[in-house]
Amino acid sequence: MTDQRAARAAGRTETIMRTALDLAREAGYAKLSIEAVAARAGVSKHTIYRRWPSRGLLFLDAVLSLNAAGLDHPDTGDIVADLREVMTRAADLLGRPPWGPLYRDLIGEAQHDPDVADALNQRFIQPQTADTLARLQTAKDQGQIAPDFDLHLAMEVLSGPLYFRLLITGEPVTNDYIDRVLRAAFTGMAPRPGPT
Amino acid sequence: MTDQRAARAAGRTETIMRTALDLAREAGYAKLSIEAVAARAGVSKHTIYRRWPSRGLLFLDAVLSLNAAGLDHPDTGDIVADLREVMTRAADLLGRPPWGPLYRDLIGEAQHDPDVADALNQRFIQPQTADTLARLQTAKDQGQIAPDFDLHLAMEVLSGPLYFRLLITGEPVTNDYIDRVLRAAFTGMAPRPGPT
DNA sequence: TCAATACGGCACGTGCCGTGCAGTAGGGTG
DNA sequence: CACCCTACTGCACGGCACGTGCCGTATTGA
DSSP: OOHHHHHHHHHHHHHHHHHHHHHHHHHOGGGOOHHHHHHHHTOOHHHHHTTOSSHHHHHHHHHHGGGGGOOOOOOSSOHHHHHHHHHHHHHHHHSSTTHHHHHHHHHHHHHHOHHHHHHHIIIIIHHHHHHHHHHHHHHHHTTSSOTTOOHHHHHHHHHHHHHIIIIIIOOOOOHHHHHHHHHHHHHOSSOOOSOO | OOHHHHHHHHHHHHHHHHHHHHHHHHHOGGGOOHHHHHHHHTOOHHHHHTTOSSHHHHHHHHHHGGGGGOOOOOOSSOHHHHHHHHHHHHHHHHSSTTHHHHHHHHHHHHHHOHHHHHHHIIIIIHHHHHHHHHHHHHHHHTTSSOTTOOHHHHHHHHHHHHHIIIIIIOOOOOHHHHHHHHHHHHHOSSOOOSOO
């Protein structure tokens, strides 16, 4: 059996990623170096370079390994409640210490490394988007969303403000803020002349 | 006159920033080094370090110097048209080559350098936000926006999707997309049972 | 004439990069 | 059992950029 070999290799891979996360949490991604990871993990640099072509992709793997739990959308029949649930979980996980700063660093790295950007998209953003779209489609079928509304746009209108706070202004993404974004996205900002 | 000295210094500062922009456009921000800027600008490293404490803040100054033209909001009386105008100009300037990639890099750098993040906020985001808020307030006074709508949230709902595309998915921010974001922000995604 | 200021040129020690090479430990195979 | 093979450690290397220090110089203003 070559399973033994594979198991050892997987164990080392795991160790390296966890060490990278530890170091990044302690000193920040800017201070994260392959040499430091190798030293602390008790591993040769070759062993890291054999698995990852760059610091950025190692870091990507390490951060995405946190998402094992996943951020799937529930379906209680109430689209607003379900969206709030997922947005709250996402904000708690990715918007706060200890993982918030690392997720920010990861997106920052994606801005100058196309490989990281592509991998982040394919392995996290797109699956997450697909799940959101599926839940939105169900809601639209049930008449909770205007029939002519582009659901991809809906996803962007909901996510955009959260990322704006996370990446640009640094303001915290609170539960209250999520509620207000949801209300704004559903009712719009135009004056409501109708009866109601 | 010490004006002579000041003029010479200002000239060098200008030269250094333009050289940094040139290098960043050619090889990307990742390849931008103080040494390279110094060499091409025909300047000693000291001369750069005397002006900027880090590569990130030099790059910030360089990129923000492009915005001399400004992105002020017009006021034609039609808030949607005016927002579209500014959003289009912003997308053209910051969302496309040659400056789009550099603006992305700048925001990326802000994710791991708090100094850059703070300076970007204070010197670009906040003034831009204030201008947007002023224009939105006028519109609200004229009844074009619901009286109870939080204008700061409005700004985030409008900007968020554009930044989401710029930084996360990399999809282009087209004029059509801006139109659709505006429509979504104003009318909302809830079904419209009303008359109309 | 003389001090002050800003600069260029040069060099230094440090840290990390990515790679190469030799030696080794462990399972897998005849 | 002896052999091979793969993955690994350890060490070393050249290269690059960092941030700083020192020295000589040119321009400015007292």
